[in-house]
Amino acid sequence: MDVQKTAQQICEIGARLYNKQLVAAAEGNISVRTGENEILITPAGVCKGRMSPSMLLRCNLQGEALESNAGYQPSSEIRMHLRVYLDCPHANAVVHAHPPVATAFSVHNTVLNSEGLPNLANKLDSVPVCPYARPGTEEVPASIAPYLPTHRALLLAKHGAPTWAENLECAYSLMESIERIAKGRA
Template identity: 50%
Template sequence: MDFPKERQAIIEVGQRLYDRGLVVANDGNVSMRLPDGSILCTPTGVSKGGMTPEMLPRVSLDGTVLYAMEGKGPSSEIKMHLRVYERDQSANGVVHAHPPYATAFAIRGETFDAPMMPETVVALPSIPLAGYATPSTHEVPDSIEPFVGTTSACLLEHHGALTWGPSLEQAMLSMERLEYMATVTAITRQLGGERRLSDERIMRLKEIFGT
């Protein structure tokens, strides 16, 4: 089987998403840019906690299917992944999931990027909201395109969240961080509201970490 290590990496990320409750049933999708420029991705209609390496389709950057088991082609949402790879040459991994707290904010039509923790100021300072797009249409990649190249995550209105990065692992870490930020924000609002870092502290972080 071609690209066995990369296939295993996607299997492991899918299992992590499922185990952490960031996806349920057959929701979500994961992809990786391969050394030959093609894209390895998760199949349609399969739980991310129950995939096997041979199930994973491979497509070209224009969406042409290069390999797929019968009945296990790429999800229609591969269009969203391909748009990231087209617009950001540094992106080598993309994760789409439905993390509960982040998705709740997406359903409300609001984001949660107040600078409350040093880690988020450095690693994920901006979380824009992509406007609602009809699933399986080109509206979906069009909705996220304005944010590709300027951040590594966005909410999808009434849908979920999308993260990307220079590796699949970095994209997965961003998804975990995104959900943690959403959870902390929801809890702090229950306690009376966010308490932001001061501008001086934010500037100091940016000086130290070069963000």
């Protein structure tokens, strides 16, 4: 895998998340599996609309940095990303965002489904709500574990959503679809 090209693509997807208002300020995080035991992940505390490839971090599937990157730390949600890679063999990319309408559904603990929205039904059947877990803690991977690997998108109660897929474009596309479904249900 061309890590440099992947880094560029992560920055582009970050800009799309930000421009589509699926994240605000420094919210959200993105990772791509770049090897058997390696991912590239976005840094903590940086606006996803203004990232450059040199800000990204290479980590192993144990969450350890493979090289130092002065001034940048891996996303605080890295444990959630790692849990997806460990439990979903087909997952090569994970996107986490706070799509506003879908997040409102998570506050009311309402499962999203694509029934009646046929153009979306082939992408996502249902998006369950995982029990509340404090963002950035070990509680988050524990809360999503029971729903892996049978889903490709989840809502985190009172928080936001992770999506994952074979590649980054598809994982991003699922995030757009979640918000689209939520708007259709609102």
